[in-house]
Amino acid sequence: MANPPGPPTDVASVVAQVTRPSRVVVTAGMPYANGPLHLGHLAGAHLPADIYARYMALVVGRQNVLFVCGTDEHGSTTELAAIKAGVSPRQILDEVHDKQALTLSRYAIGLDVYSGTSRPECYPIHERLSQELLTKLHGNGMLEKRSSLQWFDPKAQKFLSDRLVRGTCPNCGDDNAYSDECDACGKQYEPSTLKNPRSAISDAVPEMRETKHWFLDMSRVQEQLAQWIGEKQKKKTWRPATIAATLELVHPALRFDNVHEPAYKELKPTLPKHKSRYAPGKKVVLVFEKKLELEAAQKALPFATEIADEWAHRSITRDIAWGIPVPAIDDDLKGKTLYVWPDSLIAPIAFSKVARADGEDFWRDPNARIMQFLGQDNVFFYVLMQGAMWLGSQQDIHRLPVAGELQLTDVTSACHLLVNGEKMSKSKGNFFTGDQLLDEMGYDADQIRYYLATLDLSDKPSDFNVEQLAERNRILGGIVNAALERPISAAHSKFDGKVPDGQLMPDVVADTVRMVQRYTKAMERSAHPSLLNDLENYARIINKKFTQHKPHDDRFPLEGRRDALFTGFYVLKNLMIMLQPFVPQTMERVREALNLPASVFSLDELGRPIPAGHVVGAQGRYFPSTEGAADVE
Numbered sequence: 001m002a003n004p005p006g007p008p009t010d011v012a013s014v015v016a017q018v019t020r021p022s023r024v025v026v027t028a029g030m031p032y033a034n035g036p037l038h039l040g041h042l043a044g045a046h047l048p049a050d051i052y053a054r055y056m057a058l059v060v061g062r063q064n065v066l067f068v069c070g071t072d073e074h075g076s077t078t079e080l081a082a083i084k085a086g087v088s089p090r091q092i093l094d095e096v097h098d099k100q101a102l103t104l105s106r107y108a109i110g111l112d113v114y115s116g117t118s119r120p121e122c123y124p125i126h127e128r129l130s131q132e133l134l135t136k137l138h139g140n141g142m143l144e145k146r147s148s149l150q151w152f153d154p155k156a157q158k159f160l161s162d163r164l165v166r167g168t169c170p171n172c173g174d175d176n177a178y179s180d181e182c183d184a185c186g187k188q189y190e191p192s193t194l195k196n197p198r199s200a201i202s203d204a205v206p207e208m209r210e211t212k213h214w215f216l217d218m219s220r221v222q223e224q225l226a227q228w229i230g231e232k233q234k235k236k237t238w239r240p241a242t243i244a245a246t247l248e249l250v251h252p253a254l255r256f257d258n259v260h261e262p263a264y265k266e267l268k269p270t271l272p273k274h275k276s277r278y279a280p281g282k283k284v285v286l287v288f289e290k291k292l293e294l295e296a297a298q299k300a301l302p303f304a305t306e307i308a309d310e311w312a313h314r315s316i317t318r319d320i321a322w323g324i325p326v327p328a329i330d331d332d333l334k335g336k337t338l339y340v341w342p343d344s345l346i347a348p349i350a351f352s353k354v355a356r357a358d359g360e361d362f363w364r365d366p367n368a369r370i371m372q373f374l375g376q377d378n379v380f381f382y383v384l385m386q387g388a389m390w391l392g393s394q395q396d397i398h399r400l401p402v403a404g405e406l407q408l409t410d411v412t413s414a415c416h417l418l419v420n421g422e423k424m425s426k427s428k429g430n431f432f433t434g435d436q437l438l439d440e441m442g443y444d445a446d447q448i449r450y451y452l453a454t455l456d457l458s459d460k461p462s463d464f465n466v467e468q469l470a471e472r473n474r475i476l477g478g479i480v481n482a483a484l485e486r487p488i489s490a491a492h493s494k495f496d497g498k499v500p501d502g503q504l505m506p507d508v509v510a511d512t513v514r515m516v517q518r519y520t521k522a523m524e525r526s527a528h529p530s531l532l533n534d535l536e537n538y539a540r541i542i543n544k545k546f547t548q549h550k551p552h553d554d555r556f557p558l559e560g561r562r563d564a565l566f567t568g569f570y571v572l573k574n575l576m577i578m579l580q581p582f583v584p585q586t587m588e589r590v591r592e593a594l595n596l597p598a599s600v601f602s603l604d605e606l607g608r609p610i611p612a613g614h615v616v617g618a619q620g621r622y623f624p625s626t627e628g629a630a631d632v633e
């Protein structure tokens with residue numbers, strides 16, 4: 001090409017630069033079936049996922065976006081709760097699920113489906129997908145069988161998970177310690193050192209018995225994982241914290257006692273390129289790019305070394321009843337179920353199929369984008385365990401997936417949400433469920449959604465602060481609301497309820513080009529906080545032009561009034577489209593007041609003025625005036 005393209009000068013060319021995947025799947029971290037949704041769920045997973053799903057609907061059309069989630073229902077916590085309450089797990093689960101689903105809909109989280117891993121509409125699909133995947137992993141040698149000792153209840157005739165055994169803490173003597181961890185002193189220990197063990201499901205004294213489990217061997221696809229994550233790092237697609245938490249693990253590493261350090265240092269220049277660091281237990285760790293380089297170094301070093309890949313071997317089966325039975329391909333694994341982590345990684349594919357018949361195809365389409373929203377703590381599972389499960393189920397595990405195979409997903413991770421400066425806890429009185437904020441504080445969902453989106457959880461915890469919530473709503477109820485009301489109001493009072501015949505003001509067009517550029521980049525990366533400041537400033541353009549040219553005041557020159565109002569409607573329409581993912585219910589009311597069709601919510605509509613002569617509708621109510629909100633404690 002003769003000339004490299006310069007910066008775009010019109011909105012249409014900015015929009016043309018946006019990548020449009022063929023289809024999009026969005027998932028949000030699955031809540032456990034043990035309680036109501038709280039602020040942390042909403043701020044860290046469900047709201048950013050909803051904003052992203054709504055944005056992608058603007059980009060590729062709602063019919064090409066699949067947004068799914070559900071309750072994480074299997075596992076020992078549910079089993080124990082059901083045993084204690086003397087009811088079936090189903091009874092407990094249905095109640096929790098329905099409450100969670102209601103809270104999500106009250107916050108306008110626009111899911112295609114909110115299901116659950118054991119629910120009747122989902123379970124048969126989920127079981128089939130899980131068993132097929134396990135069978136493929138087994139066939140590809142991705143599962144190692146390991147023996148271990150596990151508590152066994154001789155009366156109930158079943159193995160007990162660590163949570164189902166209580167006893168005396170070997171460290172502090174507390175009488176209610178878990179099998180492997182004590183809540184009283186916070187210490188973790190070997191289950192075999194627990195004193196006076198007792199079963200939580202009978203009065204029997206549990207004993208240690210040998211049991212066999214499958215471990216996922218992630219080291220077999222280590223190089224593909226490293227290649228994939230390395231690409232994400234290069235393209236900056238994922239947040240730095242996600243890359244940091246995963247990339248360091250996937251490189252081949254050797255470990256040795258630090259007494260060998262002098263000998264190592266002498267040989268260091270002759271070894272393949274590597275990085276070295278100290279590790280706990282008086283160890284030195286060497287990290288290589290490739291397995292072959294590690295093997296060469298291991299041969300060259302004249303002392304004992306071991307491969308440091310503990311991360312890569314995780315057990316994925318359990319001795320509990322409430323879960324998905326493993327496929328009948330190995331007698332040693334009879335009666336075992338799939339561990340809840342791999343279970344919950346497969347579940348969104350099942351939810352997709354519950355949502356629509358071709359839902360599974362979305363996950364196997366190389367031109368699709370699959371974006372998963374989750375807490376930073378869960379990055380290991382969503383990136384490494386899931387990546388290894390997908391790669392390990394392929395026809396050929398030594399390459400990245402091809403069309404028809406499960407595609408590796410993208411992740412957006414969020415750090416913890418603090419409330420009034422502290423970690424949320426019921427005892428501190430700063431624990432908020434999603435419903436509480438709506439029921440007790442007098443805000444509507446969009447007001448809370450907007451404030452939550454201004455909190456930056458991308459690389460550090462952020463604080464939910466009641467004062468700031470009120471302050472942000474003063475801005476919404478003030479300058480933003482004025483910008484939303486003024487054009488419609490002036491059209492009704494002075495221009496027969498119509499958009500006047502005016503000219504777009506060139507400075508506003510230039511501002512819009514820059515704004516749309518900012519918007520599409522920030523929305524791709526879910527970087528909302530500073531974007532919302534920019535959108536507020538964009539809204540101020542309407543107020544500024546009204547102050548300058550007074551479209552609602554006959555004493556000012558008609559041409560300036562017409563141009564200002566025509567331009568005001570232009571900004572209002574752009575603003576409405578760009579704010580829609582954040583405050584969908586409010587923007588729906590703006591759309592009705594503007595008398596525009598629902599199809600206006602599209603990226604392609606940005607920068608297209610509402611034509612002169614268009615008849616607007618009745619003024620609506622948008623963000624409430626601030627007194628009510630400001631008075632709330």
Ligand SMILES: [Zn+2]
Pocket residue numbers: 169170171172173174177182183184185186187
């Ligand atoms: Zn203790």
